[in-house]
């Protein structure tokens with residue numbers, strides 16, 4: 306039996322850990338969370354779990370084979386380093402860090418590179434795997450340009466929930482783009498990102514409402530277009546606060562940002578994300594352009610289209626997108642299980658996590674200082 310523990314048993318990783326222990330050879334033996342009471346509620350149905358508030362104490366006392374690190378963003382690095390001291394395989398939430406100085410610290414974990422599964426479901430999902438297969442087959446030639454986009458139609462949580470605290474998340478270039486930069490790097494293979502420039506804007510979700518205000522205490526709650534009773538917020542966890550004011554002085558996060566990334570071969574990627582669109586306007590995917598063809602795909606619709614430039618031919622195929630994160634979460638958990646069993650290496654390793662975080666941090670720096678930044 307493999308013994309699994311969690312550090313930070315929150316909304317994101319709780320279902321993943323529960324999925325892992327569906328396998329007969331895994332059991333959840335310990336949870337460390339600063340809010341033990343809440344963690345106990347979340348895992349009430351699972352017996353024989355030891356609860357801790359101190360991760361070091363847990364690592365000392367328990368005999369563990371794998372650890373999920375699912376705390377909020379700013380503490381990922383510190384816990385990765387701690388679990389690394391014990392040489393235990395880990396499932397590490399993204400972004401792997403939120404500060405430049407943490408990039409350095411994470412380098413010391415590189416001997417464990419293949420035992421770290423970074424939580425990048427987008428890279429793992431069937432859509433990305435299929436696009437990668439097409440590129441690697443040589444059918445569409447060498448990719449010379451990419452236009453990638455993420456129009457996030459479920460973005461209210463970034464202004465209404467704890468994610469509005471930029472100090473915690475590092476902003477949306479880290480929070481969101483880390484996934485997209487990673488799948489783009491994956492598709493481009495050996496072609497490495499070299500430089501980035503970026504711009505971010507905050508046009509909508511800002512204002513002068515009081516700091517810390519919540520809809521439940523606000524006199525405008527019935528008329529405000531973003532009042533939680535007037536909008537279709539918010540899926541998810543009953544324990545989360547979901548009604549912070551998105552027009553307050555302390556509402557963090559840009560509502561759109563764009564980056565241009567130069568790769569080693571001289572080609573570049575243009576990536577743009579926004580958090581304003583809603584409903585059917587959601588779109589996430591890219592156009593990959595070679596001399597011979599344009600391949601366009603959208604994670605939301607599951608459609609891949611290849612337009613051949615030199616013949617009168619368009620190919621379309623549909624990929625199943627069922628499951629969380631287009632099916633990527635199932636494959637991440639399966640990979641983590643095999644890493645713990647010692648049967649496989651991580652497909653979303655620490656090197657990819659660090660590279661993507663570095664691109665995000667440099668993009669953020671570029672946007673804040675109007676600079677081109679080396680990656």
Ligand SMILES: NC(=O)c1ccc[n+]([C@@H]2O[C@H](COP(=O)([O-])OP(=O)(O)OC[C@H]3O[C@@H](n4cnc5c(N)ncnc54)[C@H](O)[C@@H]3O)[C@@H](O)[C@H]2O)c1
Pocket residue numbers: 312313314315316317318337338339340343375376377378379380398399400424425426480630
């Ligand atoms: N990979 C993905 O697709 C994806 C999707 C959503 C969220 N995330 C990431 O998952 C992380 C967690 O997000 P969430 O929505 O689950 O948040 P959450 O608040 O629901 O969960 C965090 C948990 O960590 C606990 N915690 C906080 N500080 C701690 C500490 N110092 N030590 C131990 N426990 C601590 C909290 O009590 C909470 O239970 C974030 O970093 C987020 O960016 C990733």
